[in-house]
Amino acid sequence: MVSPDKNQSTTMMFILLGFSEYPELQVPLFLLFLTIYTVTVVGNVGMIVVIMINPKLHTSMYFFLKHLSFVDFCYSTITTPKLLENLVVEDRSISINACITQFFIGVIFAMTEMVILAVMAYDRFVAICYPLLYMVFMSPQHCALFMTVAYTWGIISSTVLSYSILVLSFCETKVINNFVCEYNVFLSASCSDKHFSEIILFIFVNLNAFCTLIIILTSYLFIFVTIFKMHSDSGRYKAFSTCSSHLMAVAIFYGTIIFLYCIPKSKNSSLIFKVGSVFYTIVIPMLNPFIYSLRNNDVKESFRKIMDHKTLYQ
Template sequence: MAEGNYSTVTYFILAGLTEKPELQLPLFLLFLGIYMFTVVGNLGMITLIGLSSHLHTPMYYLLSSLSFIDLSYSTVITPKMLENFVTEKNIISYPECMAQFYFFSAFAIAECHMLAAMAYDRYVAICSPLLYHVTMSSQVCCWMVAGVYSMGLVGATVHTVCLLRVDFCKGDVINHYFCDLFPLLELSCSSTFINEVVGMGFSIFNIFLPTLTVLTSYIFIIASILHIPSTEGRSKAFSTCSSHISAVAIFFGSLAFMYLQPSSVSSMDQGKVSSVFYTILVPMVNPLIYSLRNKDVKVAFKKFFEGVLHPCKMFTFNGYFDSGKNQKSRGAKSDEKV
């Protein structure tokens, strides 16, 4: 095929999770239920944190940002995935595919660094409780969240620009349920060396470094927990940390399995299964793991449904930290419960 005919692909066909007809309807109902739970859980957490004045603290500000990221990148992926179960061919145009890849990359990278920021927040709360409201001030939280989104946008832009230079001529069927980097590169008939180097480099930066931050933070957290004199206090703290580590392990483990292996070693079928964890399941379980098991959130739910809160009280950034300043005397004790 001549070089001038390389860029002839105007649309792609997403292969989906499975081609077995008998599994289409059960999988559609399963993932539809998961997506609905994801939307309700994350949108509910954002709303609850915004309406509950005693949740207006740095930790819950980061939690609401995490919920927004989870809701966003799940919405980028899941609706198109569900379409694959009810249509004979799930067609996505070239511009739509590039847009999906861009927004997925941006939110996935942001999730990695948001988890690292949350681990640092827990480190400060448990290891330096008296300095928590000084270290995690409104300005610091604002810069942390801005940095998280900036790294997501920069990484997604670099990935997408490199992908736009690739010529596709080896078919139009993407062996995946969304437009991801390595499945797209398999269809290339031009050199993908730059894409693979950039992809591997950014994957190491966006997966390895946040993972190292999380692990380092939890090493210091566990060391501090071991000095807690109360057995019950240590038990509760370890239980909370294990839940956080479980969510982090699922997310970073599945990402590493997909992106930190050479393309010649990894299997796309295995990659699709791995992708289900961080694109579908993690956004669903994060509200449970990070929030719904927390005593403060349960109290907020109870007050909300009892009608104590004013329905017109809207979320404001400053509100997160105004009430936190009034709680300095009990801030350290409250934070240790999370």
């Protein structure tokens, strides 16, 4: 491990190229990402407000959905403003300290989202497989405990990963072909031994992904077995409908991550990687509110009542 020079780390800069190799697309991309970010903010904040003001939605499922919307809003806010800035300014530099801060906060919410998706799968498992015990297993105290664990694990993971970055040394200003401060940005920019940092990255990222996926897949295995044992077609349909939104969100989130990080680097162009990064850092936080609201009658009805209420006072 090599400790970085304190003065050096405060003056060193990264240059995030983003999409600067396509100058003719800077304005269209700015308008596109600004629109996506606006929809993300409105959608996720709207989801949080609707769940908070509607007593009918004060259940464990919507409690977790509220926190998922909060995490998506925060995660998008960490990355999108810097991307928008780099699309309209000539100076695309960012200090190492600022880059590490962006990374630290972003990892908190990324890791927390994985745990929340796993907890939501467990919630559906209890609701469908053990409906009579649902209020016991998913009591308000247990739900609060689950969220405390999710955020705590996110902070712990981010702290350890950030520490593994702080032990690296950076020798000169580096031009980074990306728009966000991901872990690979620091590894590619470092001029010191990266073995320790790579081990920490491998352990924490794979541990988090493996454990959450095991919880999700195991929960849905039991859910599907229970559903197929049901004799009522309406019962099967209702059970599937309560899981469909979450399954779609999980498939999009983990599918993007697997596509990006399981394809050999030699076959994965920088453009594909950047487009994929845009998808899971900017697009997915926008999609989740639509996935859950469009396929959920309770949420749609709550949105409709709010809009009708506003119309009456216009």
